[in-house]
Amino acid sequence: MSSTTDTAWEAVIGLETHVQLGTNSKIFTNASTAFGDEPNTHIDPIVCGLPGTLPVLNQKVLEYAVKAAMALNLTIAQHSKFDRKQYFYPDLPKNYQISQFDEPIAEEGWIEIEVVEKGQETYLKKIGIERLHMEEDAGKLVHAGSDRLAGSKYSLVDYNRAGVALAEIVSKPDLRTGREAAEYASEIRRIMRYLGVSDGNMQEGSLRCDVNISVRPSSEAPFGTKVEIKNMNSFSAIQKACEYEIGRQIKAYEAGEAVIQETRLWDESKQLTKSMRSKEGSSDYRYFPDPDLGPIEITEKIKENWRNQLPELPSAKRHRFSKELGLSAYDARVLTDELNMAEYFEAAVEAGADAKSASNWITGDLSAYVNSKRLSFSDLCFQPAGLAEMINLINKGKISGKIAKDILPELLLSGASPKKIVEEKGLGMISDPEEITKIIIQLLESYPKEVESFRSGKYKLQGFFVGQLMKQTGGKADPKLANKILAEKLKG
Numbered sequence: 001m002s003s004t005t006d007t008a009w010e011a012v013i014g015l016e017t018h019v020q021l022g023t024n025s026k027i028f029t030n031a032s033t034a035f036g037d038e039p040n041t042h043i044d045p046i047v048c049g050l051p052g053t054l055p056v057l058n059q060k061v062l063e064y065a066v067k068a069a070m071a072l073n074l075t076i077a078q079h080s081k082f083d084r085k086q087y088f089y090p091d092l093p094k095n096y097q098i099s100q101f102d103e104p105i106a107e108e109g110w111i112e113i114e115v116v117e118k119g120q121e122t123y124l125k126k127i128g129i130e131r132l133h134m135e136e137d138a139g140k141l142v143h144a145g146s147d148r149l150a151g152s153k154y155s156l157v158d159y160n161r162a163g164v165a166l167a168e169i170v171s172k173p174d175l176r177t178g179r180e181a182a183e184y185a186s187e188i189r190r191i192m193r194y195l196g197v198s199d200g201n202m203q204e205g206s207l208r209c210d211v212n213i214s215v216r217p218s219s220e221a222p223f224g225t226k227v228e229i230k231n232m233n234s235f236s237a238i239q240k241a242c243e244y245e246i247g248r249q250i251k252a253y254e255a256g257e258a259v260i261q262e263t264r265l266w267d268e269s270k271q272l273t274k275s276m277r278s279k280e281g282s283s284d285y286r287y288f289p290d291p292d293l294g295p296i297e298i299t300e301k302i303k304e305n306w307r308n309q310l311p312e313l314p315s316a317k318r319h320r321f322s323k324e325l326g327l328s329a330y331d332a333r334v335l336t337d338e339l340n341m342a343e344y345f346e347a348a349v350e351a352g353a354d355a356k357s358a359s360n361w362i363t364g365d366l367s368a369y370v371n372s373k374r375l376s377f378s379d380l381c382f383q384p385a386g387l388a389e390m391i392n393l394i395n396k397g398k399i400s401g402k403i404a405k406d407i408l409p410e411l412l413l414s415g416a417s418p419k420k421i422v423e424e425k426g427l428g429m430i431s432d433p434e435e436i437t438k439i440i441i442q443l444l445e446s447y448p449k450e451v452e453s454f455r456s457g458k459y460k461l462q463g464f465f466v467g468q469l470m471k472q473t474g475g476k477a478d479p480k481l482a483n484k485i486l487a488e489k490l491k492g
Contacts, residue, residue, distance in 0.1 A: 011246045012214050012223055013175035015238075017188050019167045019198045020137065020206040021064045027136050027165035028055030028098065028293075035204050039142075039158035047163045049094035054292050057082075061134060061165040064197040065105055066298065067306050068167050069132045071191050071313055074109030076303055082134075082293040085285045090157050091139035099168075101287040104133035105296065111191070112315050113183045114333060122329055127184050128172030137164040161205070167197075173212070173223065178242030182235040185209050190314045194339050202233050209238055214259075215249045224249070224259065229273055231265045241266040245273050317342055325355040334363050341367070344377040347384035353391045361387060365405065369412055381415030382408075390418035402475040403427050431478040433485065439477070440489050443468055454490050462490060 026033055029046040046053045066076055083101040109129040116122045139162035143155045169188060175181045189200040189207055200207045209232055214224035229245060232238050249259050264273040312320075314336045321332035336342045341362060348358040362377075366387075370377060390411070393399045399422055407421050422428055430436060443465065444451050454461040465486055469477055 008218050009215050009246075009250050010217075010219050010221075011176055011242070012173045012216065012226075013177075013181050013242060014173040014212045014226075015169075015171045015175070015181060015184060016210040016212070017169040017171075017185060018137075018208045018210075019068065019169065019188070019192050019200070021061055021068075021165040021167055022196070022198050022206075023058055023060045023064065023165055025058060026163035027058050027061050027134065029163055031163060033164050035160075037160065039156070039160060042160045043162070047093075047159055049092075055098065055290075057293060057296075058165060062105075062296065062298075063306060064165075064195075065132065065134050065167050066303065067195055067310060068169075068192060068197050069106035069109070070303075070307055071195055071310060072106075072109040072111055072129050072132065072169065072188075074106035074129060074132055076106050076298065077103065078297065079103065080105045080296045082290040082296075083287045084290050085135075085287055087138070087285070089138070089141075090155070091141050091159075092136075092162060093159070097136060097138065098290055098293070099135035099287075100133035104131045106132045111184070111187055113180065113187050114315075114318065114329070115177075115180055115183050125174075125180065127174045127180075130170045130172050132167055132169050135166050135168060137161050137166050178239035178246070181211060181242050182239040185238055186235050187314065190337065194311055194313055205233075208233075211238060211242060211245075213242060213245045213249070215246055215253070217253075224253075225261050227259065227261065227273075228263045229266055230263060230276065237266055237268060240271060241273060244271065248273065311339070321355075325349065327355060327359055331356075331359045331363065335359060338377070340377040344380070344384050348387045348391075351385040351388035353384075353388035354395060357391045357395070358387060361391065365408055366412075381413065382411045383415060386411060386415065386418060393418060393422065397431055397478055398422065398429055399427060400429060400475050400479060402470075403429075406475075427474075427476065429478050430473055430476045431481060433481060436477055436482055437485055437489075439472060440465075440469065440482070440486050443472065444489060451490065455492065462486065465490065 021027075024033060025031060026047065029044055031044045031047050032042040034042060046055060069076055080100060080103045082098050084096040085099045085101070086095070087097045088095055107130065109132075110126050111129065112124055112126050114122060114124055139157055139159040141155050141157055144153070171184065175184055185207075189202075192198040192207070193200050198206055202208070211229045211232070212226045213229065214226040216222065216224045227245060227249070229241050232241055245264070252259050260278070262278050263276045265276045266273055317336040318329075318332045321327045321335060322329060327335070335345050344366075345358055345362050348362070349355050366377070366380070366382075369375075370380070390399075390404055390408075394401055394404055403422070404418075407418065407425075407427065410416065410421060411418060430439075447465070447468070450461055450464060454465075462483075466483065469482055469486065
């Protein structure tokens, strides 16, 4: 981190991650959670806070929240409750938000992140998680232009999102760089998607992060005044906002200025943070237990049942792919970024594919196809067993890598057997020494000047002859055998 003095400034960063739980109905009502419909079409009297309405906890929300907490190594509370958080904004019509304050559903956990800092080696870091609690989301304010009648600006309110179930995950202040903060948020998203409790779509607001940042003159100094940053809808924005804010605070301290506790917004177009409002403390919210919702108690039997339903998580897959299958840390990381991709890879290896070859095909040509078509690996017609079959044809010398790439588009569209296509089209490798020798002799007779130049010391011309040979055979000549015979004939 750059500084104008010799002070070894250190950033202290914590994240509050709001994960929209992927239930079909909202947290305290049967109203739909569908995204993208006309404003105020997924509401009901409970969402609108009409008199006489009572909230009822969605049991699926509780299950998803507990599973998420378990995956984050949090301790599930034997007893938790809901509270009312005073909230005087028009996007929640009740003027309070139902959340959890002093008795959340889970506390004291951690996750492991894998960080790649520019110009440095990859390292692992354990990040503490303070708590996970359930709460309802607010609606959406749409700030419009001038009102022709009143001649002033106005805002519209869409309550479709109001009452949607959220799990708020609060990290401990264990992060030190913008890169670590972005990787932490990315890992949270991976875990939630592996669990199937959220789609983690940041563009639709299914995963939102608020970042708390302070700086101190050394790692032994007390924490400085923290600033909260909102309005970040990508991991790149999280990293850039952290890096900008760290620099801004250091510059302020070194100029003898104070850093005030406030909420700031990230301006993506200008690549800077700007002040939004002074930061409220918990006392400003005047929490008290919600009288309409009873306490939450989960039996050990239910917890054990939910724990048994948890899948293998991304970090465990990464370690296993590296240790058992010999993949590099980079390959393991790319393969486990999406569960469907990881499962496709594992199925291909189980079908007999070489792990490294399968990784190369999946992260290369297959990923390019999936991304271009906006598909998932689970949507592919070309099954993992087919990929294993194609890789084995290459490894056994039946076809070349070039032929495999040539037939791949057809395989992706039809899902046919690679072996069958190779046989039907006569694409098998030419591996008969006599046949290859005959082709090479004819080739050398066609290029007498090049042969003479080679024998005069221009040995790079061997590449020219290899290219001509592959062109003449349609890439079907066995490369190793062809090179060996070609070298012998060229030397006379």
